[in-house]
Amino acid sequence: QVQLVESGGTSVQPGGSLKLSCVGSGYSLRFSAIGWFRQAPGQEREGVSCIGSNDRDIYYADSVKGRFTVSRDNANNAVYLEMNNLRPEDTGVYYCAAEYPDLRSIKDMCVPTFDFDYWGQGTQVDVSS
Numbered sequence: 001q002v003q004l005v006e007s008g009g010t011s012v013q014p015g016g017s018l019k020l021s022c023v024g025s026g027y028s029l030r031f032s033a034i035g036w037f038r039q040a041p042g043q044e045r046e047g048v049s050c051i052g053s054n055d056r057d058i059y060y061a062d063s064v065k066g067r068f069t070v071s072r073d074n075a076n077n078a079v080y081l082e083m084n085n086l087r088p089e090d091t092g093v094y095y096c097a098a099e100y101p102d103l104r105s106i107k108d109m110c111v112p113t114f115d116f117d118y119w120g121q122g123t124q125v126d127v128s129s
Contacts, residue, residue: 003027003116004024004098006020006094006096008020008123013129014084014088015086016109020081021075022034022081022120029072029077030053030074032098033099034097034117035049035114036097038125040089046112048060050110051066053100058106064083064090066082068079082113083098088127091125091126092125093123093124094123094125095119097118099114
């Protein structure tokens, strides 16, 4: 059974940092494009960051550029989202998604309407003082 499992979400003060993990079970993330999305209460899901299978094609939403970094760890079958200088508007449920093969541009994929093959269940991030 294929599963994507996110972890690392918690409550943090503004200006703090978190590192989210997306781990594949029954599925290798190594050759897949991976997307990170978030959904705040009452809002639509939005693409935060996506990384292509070549690890060179990377997209960040304007709202997180310079603060978030996506990376891949093949040894642990994981993709991480490192989040620094967190703001209250970063609050939401963060999801990872996987797509193989990644035939579209990473920017075209990093939208909530893209039909990724698999989605995780999400991890909650709360940024507040």
